[in-house]
Amino acid sequence: METFNIIDQSDKYILHTYGRDKIAIMRGAGVHCWDSEGNQYLDFLCGIGVNVLGHCHPKVVEAIKQQAGKLLHTSNLYYSQQQAELAKLISEIAFEGQVFFANSGAEANEAALKLALKHKPGKQKFLALEGCFHGRTIGALSLTSNENYRKPFSPLFGEVEFLPRNDIKTARAAIKEDVNAFFVEVVQGEGGVNVLERAYLHELRKLTEDNGVLLVVDEVQTGFGKTGKMFAYQHADILPDVMTMAKAIGGGLPMSAVLVSERLMGSLAPGDHATTYGGNNLIAAVGKVVIETIIVDNLVDNAAKMGRAFLKGLKKLAADHDELIREARGLGLMTAIELTAKGPELAKACRVNGLLANCNPGNVLRFLPPLTVKSKDIDEALAIIEKSIKEL
Numbered sequence: 596m597e598t599f600n601i602i603d604q605s606d607k608y609i610l611h612t613y614g615r616d617k618i619a620i621m622r623g624a625g626v627h628c629w630d631s632e633g634n635q636y637l638d639f640l641c642g643i644g645v646n647v648l649g650h651c652h653p654k655v656v657e658a659i660k661q662q663a664g665k666l667l668h669t670s671n672l673y674y675s676q677q678q679a680e681l682a683k684l685i686s687e688i689a690f691e692g693q694v695f696f697a698n699s700g701a702e703a704n705e706a707a708l709k710l711a712l713k714h715k716p717g718k719q720k721f722l723a724l725e726g727c728f729h730g731r732t733i734g735a736l737s738l739t740s741n742e743n744y745r746k747p748f749s750p751l752f753g754e755v756e757f758l759p760r761n762d763i764k765t766a767r768a769a770i771k772e773d774v775n776a777f778f779v780e781v782v783q784g785e786g787g788v789n790v791l792e793r794a795y796l797h798e799l800r801k802l803t804e805d806n807g808v809l810l811v812v813d814e815v816q817t818g819f820g821k822t823g824k825m826f827a828y829q830h831a832d833i834l835p836d837v838m839t840m841a842k843a844i845g846g847g848l849p850m851s852a853v854l855v856s857e858r859l860m861g862s863l864a865p866g867d868h869a870t871t872y873g874g875n876n877l878i879a880a881v882g883k884v885v886i887e888t889i890i891v892d893n894l895v896d897n898a899a900k901m902g903r904a905f906l907k908g909l910k911k912l913a914a915d916h917d918e919l920i921r922e923a924r925g926l927g928l929m930t931a932i933e934l935t936a937k938g939p940e941l942a943k944a945c946r947v948n949g950l951l952a953n954c955n956p957g958n959v960l961r962f963l964p965p966l967t968v969k970s971k972d973i974d975e976a977l978a979i980i981e982k983s984i985k986e987l
């Protein structure tokens with residue numbers, strides 16, 4: 596199919612809920628992918644942080660083939676070896692507890708929300724942070740601060756207050772016994788790669804603990820090595836009550852999970868929550884291989900090392916082009932440059948020059964390279980960004 600046909604047919608038959616770049620990606624291998632015109636891209640977005648092993652990693656492809664030939668799906672009415680193995684592995688790399696499997700980040704947060712409602716019956720009070728993003732279903736959207744996303748669907752669910760980031764004083768005033776849960780991303784992804792301070796996270800943990808408020812850490816985007824630790828909360832040496840994850844875990848297949856700490860394990864009883872596909876045999880088998888590969892190939896350390904090199908390069912670019920770049924920031928491979936203007940134009944110029952990145956929100960250019968990224972890819976990306984800046 597020619598590119599214009601793909602675009603025409605899509606525009607005719609698919610609801611226009613996404614603003615899409617006018618390219619169609621046809622093939623991927625490692626850190627590269629190719630569009631329908633044969634153009635090659637260095638993929639520093641990876642399906643918005645999903646393809647952490649790069650495109651079509653041989654172990655992921657093999658796991659899909661093996662499991663697809665055996666059993667794809669049986670529903671959650673029966674036990675599943677693949678789920679049992681994956682849940683054990685998640686608990687081992689995070690904290691002691693039990694897992695609920697779902698299909699998307701928003702759904703994982705919906706499950707956490709329901710758990711928090713049951714935890715404090717009769718209350719519907721939640722706290723989250725300015726700039727946060729927890730998903731687009733009604734419950735998850737209620738916890739998402741962006742007014743553009745909220746307004747068309749308001750009034751939303753519950754009583755949700757958005758607090759300024761890293762402001763201990765407002766947190767202290769807001770965290771009270773009648774609050775069900777505090778939802779937090781250690782590094783806000785969609786909000787523009789905003790990193791929370793360690794001292795702030797410590798204080799949140801203490802205040803929520805003291806007031807019986809659940810601390811729900813949303814690791815949908817940060818999880819599985821991207822920040823240079825397996826999970827971002829581990830940078831702050833705190834333990835969440837509930838952790839939600841998605842994106843990386845499915846290796847490109849739609850999967851999410853909620854890990855609930857030991858003391859809350861009885862909170863959701865049979866019938867309280869369910870989903871037909873959640874953690875089906877195929878996806879759970881792939882999830883296990885994704886995590887094992889991250890561990891065996893030492894990819895968290897690689898992410899930390901490559902992330903430091905990339906951020907150093909971005910900071911140099913910021914210093915050299917301070918008229919355009921306000922700040923370079925990030926943690927591990929979750930990195931961004933905030934521009935004074937022309938964010939979408941720079942994202943487009945980078946794409947034309949062979950680098951995929953994302954401009955969201957406003958003028959923040961976000962990079963989420965795979966954990967497998969190498970020094971030469973980092974150097975190439977920095978060279979493309981610099982070339983694109985000069986062209987603007």
Ligand SMILES: Cc1ncc(COP(=O)(O)O)c(C=O)c1O
Nearest residue numbers: 699700701728729730784815816
């Ligand atoms: C931190 C965070 N939470 C939740 C979500 C929602 O995930 P999904 O798009 O899979 O529903 C996202 C998506 O980008 C996210 O970054």
